[in-house]
Amino acid sequence: MLRARPAVSHGPCSGSPTPMTDRSAVVTRFAPSPTGSLHIGGARTALFNQLYARHTGGTFLLRIEDTDRERSTQANVQIILDGLAWLGIAPDGEPVFQHARADRHREAVAAMLASGGAYRDFTPPEELEAERERARAEGRVVRSAWRDRDPSEAPQGAPYTVRLKAPLSGETVVDDLIKGRVVFQTKELDDLVLLRSDGAPTYNLAVVVDDHDMGVTHVIRGDDHLNNAARQTLIYQALGWTVPAFAHLPLIHGPDGAKLSKRHGAQAVGEFADLGYLPEALRNYLARLGWGHGDDEIFSDAEAVAWFDVTDVVKAPARLDWAKLNHINQHYIRVADNRRLADLALEVHRSRGVHIAGDRLPDLPRAVALVKEGAQTTLQLADLTLFALKSRPLALDAKTQGLLTAETRALLGRLRHRLATSPWEVPALEAAIRGFAQAEGIGIGKFGAALRGVLSGGAPAPDLASSLVALGKDEALGRIDDALSQVQ
RNA sequence: GGUCCCUUCGUCUAUCGGUUAGGACACCAGAUUUUCAUUCUGGGAAGAGGGGUUCGACUCCCCUAGGGACUGCCA
Structure with a gap:
């Protein structure tokens, strides 16, 4: 029998106390694969995991699923870590690197082999492919002939994988916190490869062993794993372990409803940062995508933690809506x-x-x-x-140049003197400008555009009084002087 | 092909058998206005289709259609 709960292997700077202390407490985890960057959907998954853990007073862990040695890169690990940090999502404790736990994974497989829950499959690749086609044609699941054959019949030294020996009858139920009770006919679930022919553990095996060892109580992850949940349940059962609670989040789609891809503008959280979004805005927006609390649209992190519950997550996939993200971002920029x-x-x-x-x-x-x-x-x-x-003297755009007629220059000259005696505050300057227009018996339109142009050089600028204040008295008056002294 | 999931305004969502089906974003119109923007007011906009169950269905059940995921010695 396996150890009930071996120590979790931590990252390089290990030594921190193991996060799991209370058996009854909730433990969630975010388990990204460093075969790509941190996707916006993954970011939301991480957020929900964190919110749920915080809400329940539990623990939120991070595990890097780097069992695919070919495609996993250190650079991607860093991108994921940076992305989470930028978003303000902080896992408890050091991240667990799945690859480092391969021995432990093999140990679990050895136990399954010993108990008859798994078998060695010597089927060569070509034959496997043929079986796959047959199975598809017959509308059934792939089964290896070695499931019931004696391994001693295999040629000496022949390569093999280790597969789960899944039961052939009965029902396998996934009681999903979001989707509800999902029933699978066990015979529809295939014999997952647990160990590759080179002895490397596969994803489905590694998740189960790691989630168990890390004490994960609630597996909150993408919808695309719902089918896997049934097959993983079989692995838990083969190992004699308690199955955790599952919550499968619907995916985030692009604005057109299709799977999120590059043509939708951005997928990686780093891109959202580059596009000028604030992390707190993205967090708020992401939380509203697939989850809500009544009519609340803008809420703090503390409120999100207080209100969030996985069971309230919506079942249907949501589309990324840039307009709404912009609106929320605008709010957070204001504050x-x-x-x-x-x-x-x-x-x-x-x-x-x-x-x-x-x-x-x-x-x-x-x-x-x-x-x-x-x-x-x-x-x-x-x-x-x-x-x-901009630095003085400003290069004036053509439009402003055109506005600077002799008459306008004269007006600006007189206005300049009036402004110079005004307190440098928005209300006072506003009054000064209005007073000037009144005194001259003209509308602000007569000189407003020219003044703006002189102050901004043609770049967008706020209303006149605000522009003056933004620049500061010396700079503002200096810019006016520059324009007035400019040769026609 | 097989298994599984999903379906309320354009979008995100509320409703958890009884509401004129609510809110937000977006959109349209008007007001304000020295550009752009902001702000304010008003407006249009939804239960995929068909069967049931029920005194009563957006809400429960079934079917159909559409969308999606998985079906890998990827995760």
Whole structure:
């Protein structure tokens, strides 16, 4: 018999106490495969696992499923770790690397072999392929002839895989927390390969052994594993282990309802960061995708933890809706700290190769405060703050040049003096501008566009008073002076 | 082909046998306005189809259609 619960092998810097302490406590895990980056669907799976663990006062673990040595890369592991960190999803304890536990997996297989729950399959690949075709034609599941043959009949030293000896009758039930009771006819479940011919454990075996050893009580994962859950149940039974609770999340589709792919704009969480989304916004949006709490749309992490329950997750797949993500992101930009946003905007400018003079930087947070209402992403925030970051003298765009007639120049000259005596605050400057228009007996339209152009150089800018404040008195008046002294 | 899952406004969702089927995003119209945006007001918009069960079905059951997953010595 196997050890009930061997120590979990941790990552490089092991030594932290094993997270599982209370047998009755909930333990969830996120188990991504480093054969690609962290997908947005995976990110949501991680989020739900974390929310459920936090909600129940349980533990949330991370396991890297790197049993596919060919396709797993260290770079992808790092991308996944970075992605989770960026999103603000922090697992408890060190991540478990599945590959490092291969011996333990083989040990479990040895036990199954010994108990008759598994068998050695010497079927050569070509023959297997033929059987696969036959089985498909007959509408049944693939079965190896070696299931009931004596291994001693195999040629000496012939390569073999080890397969699960699945029962041939009865029902296998997956009591899913989201999908409900799903019944499979056991004979429809095939004999999974447990160990490859090179002795390497397969995914289905490894998940079961690791989930068991890690004390996972609730397996919350993508819908695409629902069929696997039945077959994994058979492995649990063969090992004599308790089957965990399952919760299969419906997948996230692209806006057109098709499986999410590159043509939908973004899949990896890193791309969402590059597109100017805030992690808290993405978290909120992701939580609303497939789950909800009444009419609540915008909620804090604490509220999400308090309200979340896997059983409330919707059964149908959801589509990624950029418009709604934008809206939520806009909300979080509005409430975000200006210095933080300024740094984010600056990062965008730098990545765009926009040179910004150091003396303009201190004004950025103030500019951010005045324009952030209109930004849905930090990319847009960068667009909206560009006017404030330009260096004098500004290159005026053609439209502004055209507006600077002798008459307009005269108006701006007089306005400049009025502004210079005003307190440098939005209400006061607004009053000054209105007062000026009134005194001149003209509408703001007569000079407003020109003033904006002079202040911004043609880049998008907020309303006049806000633009003036965003720039600061010296810079604003200086820009006006520059324009007025410019040779016609 | 086989097994399994899914189906309420364009999208995300509420409803958990009795509601004028609610909200959000998007969209349309109007108001505000010195650009863009913001803001405010109003509006259109849904239970895939067909059978049952029931006094009464979006809600429970069955069938059909459509979508999806799995069917690998990938995960």
